Amino acid sequence: MARLHNLVNNDELKQRMLDSEEERTTLSFYQYHHIDNPELFRNQLYRRWNQLGVYGRIYIAKEGVNGQVSLPTANLDAFREDMYAIPWMNGIRLNIAVDDDGKSFYKLKIKVRKKIVADGLDDSSFDVTKRGKHLSAEEVNQLMEDPSTVVVDMRNHYESEVGYFEGAICPDVETFREALPIVEEMLEDKKDAPIIMYCTGGIRCEKASAYYLHKGFDKVYMIDGGIIEYARQCREKGLPIKYKGENFDFDERMGERIGEEVVSQCHQCGAASDTHVNCANDACHILFIQCEACAEKYHHCCSQTCSDFNELPEEQKEALRGQVEFNGTRFGKGRYKALKKDEPLIL
Numbered sequence: 019m020a021r022l023h024n025l026v027n028n029d030e031l032k033q034r035m036l037d038s039e040e041e042r043t044t045l046s047f048y049q050y051h052h053i054d055n056p057e058l059f060r061n062q063l064y065r066r067w068n069q070l071g072v073y074g075r076i077y078i079a080k081e082g083v084n085g086q087v088s089l090p091t092a093n094l095d096a097f098r099e100d101m102y103a104i105p106w107m108n109g110i111r112l113n114i115a116v117d118d119d120g121k122s123f124y125k126l127k128i129k130v131r132k133k134i135v136a137d138g139l140d141d142s143s144f145d146v147t148k149r150g151k152h153l154s155a156e157e158v159n160q161l162m163e164d165p166s167t168v169v170v171d172m173r174n175h176y177e178s179e180v181g182y183f184e185g186a187i188c189p190d191v192e193t194f195r196e197a198l199p200i201v202e203e204m205l206e207d208k209k210d211a212p213i214i215m216y217c218t219g220g221i222r223c224e225k226a227s228a229y230y231l232h233k234g235f236d237k238v239y240m241i242d243g244g245i246i247e248y249a250r251q252c253r254e255k256g257l258p259i260k261y262k263g264e265n266f267d268f269d270e271r272m273g274e275r276i277g278e279e280v281v282s283q284c285h286q287c288g289a290a291s292d293t294h295v296n297c298a299n300d301a302c303h304i305l306f307i308q309c310e311a312c313a314e315k316y317h318h319c320c321s322q323t324c325s326d327f328n329e330l331p332e333e334q335k336e337a338l339r340g341q342v343e344f345n346g347t348r349f350g351k352g353r354y355k356a357l358k359k360d361e362p363l364i365l
């Protein structure tokens with residue numbers, strides 16, 4: 019019987035990958051689909067894709083599959099063919115990473131989980147595979163011309179703060195789960211209007227659109243592949259880009275500039291800036307927007323308190339930890355005007 023897990027130790031695997039001259043491609047994919055026996059499906063995939071030299075992590079759940087993998091570029095066609103031979107995966111989009119050396123993974127991990135995305139939803143009430151219609155970039159631009167169209171940003175406040183589609187509803191939330199009922203309320207009288215939803219890569223909208231269809235909204239659309247794919251299609255086809263500012267990528271802690279303009283402000287001084295940073299004081303670590311001048315003034319911290327604290331010797335910091343309140347103690351993610359900035363640390 020073929021092995022279904024890797025038995026060589028991690029260090030050796032990593033070294034093998036780093037030593038290899040083989041050109042690799044990194045890509046991601048997802049698809050919501052009812053899978054009756056995720057365990058069995060996992061084992062089949064492992065056998066097939068291990069043979070193709072696929073590394074990375076793939077989550078399988080009763081609701082579908084979500085993967086980020088790398089594979090020898092020479093096997094890309096064979097991989098696509100193998101994937102598309104599974105009827106419900108046929109034709110799903112493979113998002114190929116552009117600026118990537120293909121060295122991000124060194125073994126294949128396929129895990130069965132409860133969900134393919136941790137979204138905090140108890141979604142037994144609606145069918146995630148009955149989702150809204152996908153729109154190409156061209157269709158998005160067309161439908162946005164219609165004055166009755168409502169555009170909704172399904173991301174969190176710190177994502178939409180640095181970039182959004184003009185006129186979009188951007189809920190002031192920190193989680194996807196929080197956003198669903200709030201947006202529902204905002205759209206109460208728009209049940210018949212065309213609604214376009216978007217998020218970073220499209221996966222959140224798969225679920226959000228299914229949720230709103232279930233809630234009786236009639237014309238629910240989503241941007242196919244999210245902002246990333248929208249921008250790619252616009253550039254490829256020379257279409258006007260209706261997105262302003264940056265597309266924030268939480269994993270990378272930085273944004274990809276899509277629109278020319280900077281639409282957000284430094285949380286400390288209000289100057290135009292869209293640079294997300296974490297407070298340099300580890301006891302605070304709040305995620306916020308900071309301009310270069312404030313980075314210098316506050317030593318990369320979110321406040322004078324944090325800056326003062328960060329200058330203290332380690333033992334003193336250790337003793338004070340838990341006794342001093344920082345911005346990060348009170349807010350998960352920074353909001354403009356919410357940060358306390360200028361109070362010095364009083365001991």
Ligand SMILES: [Zn+2]
Nearest residue numbers: 284287309312
């Ligand atoms: Zn500033």
Ligand SMILES: [Zn+2]
Nearest residue numbers: 297302320324
């Ligand atoms: Zn701080």
